[in-house]
Amino acid sequence: MSVAEQTTGAGTQGSTFGSLQMRQVSRWYGKTAALTDLDLELAHGEFVALLGPSGCGKSTALACLAGLQPLTTGSIWRDGKRIDSLPADKRGFGMVFQSYALFPHLTVARNVEFGLSMRKVPRAERRRRAQAALDLVQLADHAGKLPSQLSGGQQQRVAIARALAIDPEIVLMDEPLSNLDAALRIEMRTEIKRLYQERELSVLYVTHDQEEALSLATRLVVLRGGRLEQSGTPEQVYTQPASAYVAGFMGYRNMISARVEQVESDPRRVCVVAGDLWLQGTADPAAGLRAGSEVMVAIRPEDIVPGRAGVNDVPALAEVVEYHGRELAVRARTERGVVLHFRTEKPVAAGARVTLGAPEERVLVFPAEGRAEVPDDAHG
C-alpha cells in the first residue's frame, strides 16, 4: 500500500469544525437554474432544516455542499478556507442520499462499514462501529443481507446507519425518514435528535415535513425556486412567516385571497375583506399595503376559535368533520362561500352552525402573489 493511499480517505478528520458556508451559489442545469445566489450557513452544533416544495433545489444544495455537483458561480467555505474545489472524498461529510444509494453488491454490514474501511479503521473496530450503527436503526438482524433483499424503509435506515457510522462532524441528510411508517419515523426522529445532542453533530437536514423540521431543527431555511425565502429559528418561521409561500409551508392551512379595506394608524394593523369575511389582521409595515391592495390572508386552523372570540367573528356552517383523536378537524363554509379550516376539542357535528373567530395577531396578511407553488401536503 502506498503512502499516498494511506493519507487519502481520512478526509478532514481531526480538525474541529466551526462553520460551513455557501456564498452566492448558483447552479445551472443547461438553461435552467436549480439554485440562484444562495447563501446558506451551517455553524458548529447547528441543526438546520432545509424546507421547500419538490424541485426547489434542496438536493442540489446538498450535492453542491458535498462536492458532488460543480458550482456554476459562488463559493463554499469551511472555517475560512475555500473548499469548492476540494473533491467529495476529502470533505469527510456523512450523507444520507434521497435515493439511499446503497452499494448493491455489498451486504448491509459492509455498506455501513464502507466509510470506515476507506478511512483505514482496523477491522475489529469497523465491525463494532457498524454493529452499533445498525443497532441504532434496529437492523442488527439484517446485517448479512444485500440491499435488494430489504424493504424500502429498511434500506433507508441502512443509509442512515452508514452516514452515522463514520462519526462525522457534519451530516447532510436528504429526507432520511421519508419512507418510514409513522411510528418508526417518530422513533428515528428522536434517535437522530439524541445523537445530534450526544455527539455534537452539525446537521443539514432536508425535509418536506413541517413537523419534522420544527421538532428537530435549531434553524429553518425555506427555499423557493432555488432562492432563499426565509431563514430563522423554528419559532420565528412558525409564528412570523415572511411570505404567504412560507406560511403555506408552515401549516397555515387557511389561505384566503382578500382585499385591504383599511390600514389603521398603526401600520401593522389592517382590515381586509373576503366575501362576507371582515378580518382585522397583522401585516408587515414594510409590505406597504394600502386600501385596495390584493392580499393573501393566512390563518392556522389551531388559531381559529369556535364560539364568540370577540374579534373577527363570522357565522359558518360545519361541512366536514374529521376525528383526530384528541380533537376534531373541521371544514366550515361561510354564507358567501369562504372555506375555513379549524380545530376544536368540543364536539361539532357536520351541518352544525358555528361562529368562528381569530385573534387579530394570528391573522397574517401578506401581499398577494401566485400561490401555485405551495404544495397541499405541506400542512401538518
Add this chain to the structure above:
Amino acid sequence: MTTADIAAGPPPRTRRERPTLTAVITWVAAGCFVAVILGVLASVVVQSFATTWRGGWWPAGLTATWYGRAWSSTGMSQALANTAQAGVAVVVIALLAGVPAGYLLARRAFPGRSVVMLLMLLPIILPPMTYAVQLAALMYRVGLGGSMTAVVLVNLVPTLPLVVLIMVPFVEQISPEVENAARVFGANNLRLFSRVLVPLLLPGMLAAGILVLVRTLGAFELTFFVSAADTQTLVVALFGAISDPGGVPGPLTAAMAVTYMLVAVLGLAVSLRFVTPSQAIRQRHR
C-alpha cells in the same frame, strides 16, 4: 361441494398442453440442425482416430498416432502456445482499455456520441476479410509483420469495440448516486474503481472477456495475413494443413481440428464457470 371440500381436495393437476404446429416445426428443425452439427463433429473425431477411411460407415482401423504426429510434425505445440498467448493478451488488453472507455462513453454526454457508437459497430459487424489485408499491409509497413505483437494488435481491432459496446449498458445500470455515495464516504478514483465499479461491472467484464476470447480463437483472416510460421495460431495452422498441396493425410488434419475444438471448448467451459452474474456477485461476499 363445499368450499372446505375444494380446499381439502388434491391440488389441481396442471393440464398438459397439446403441442402446437409451430412448436412441432421448431423442434423438428432444431433437432435436424443439432443432428447435422453433431454428425459432422463426430465424423471429424472418428476420422482423427482412423488408420484409413475411404467411404463406408466406419474406418478400417483405429489408432491414436495421428495426435502424436500432429503434435510433433506440424508445429502444433507452437500454434497452441501462440493461441493461448494471443488469446490471453487480447482479452487482457481489450478489457483494460475497453472497460474504462465504455465507462466514459456511458457516463459522459458529448456531441457526436452516437456517431462514435456507430463507428464502433463497424469493425464488429464488417466481415474481417474486408479489412484484414489492408491491416496486414499496415503491420508490415510499420515493421511488425509476422510478429506476435501484430497478431495481438489486429485481433484487438474488432474485439476492443466489442468490449466497449458490451460495457456501456452495464455501466448505465449503475446509479450515479451509488458512485456519489462512494466518493462522499471517502473513496478516491482508484478505490471507487476497485471497490465499487469493478465488482458491479464484473458480470459484464466476464461476458465481454469470453466473447473476445472466442473471437480471437476463431479469427482466421485477421491472424492469417499477419502471422508468420512461428506466430500462427491454431486456426491458421489448421488451414495451412488442409490447403497444403503436398497432401497432409486427412486424419492428421482431423486430429488438429479436434485439438482446436478441445481448446475452444475448454476455454469456454472455464470461462462460463465464472460468468453467471449472480455467481460473480456472490463471490464477493464472505
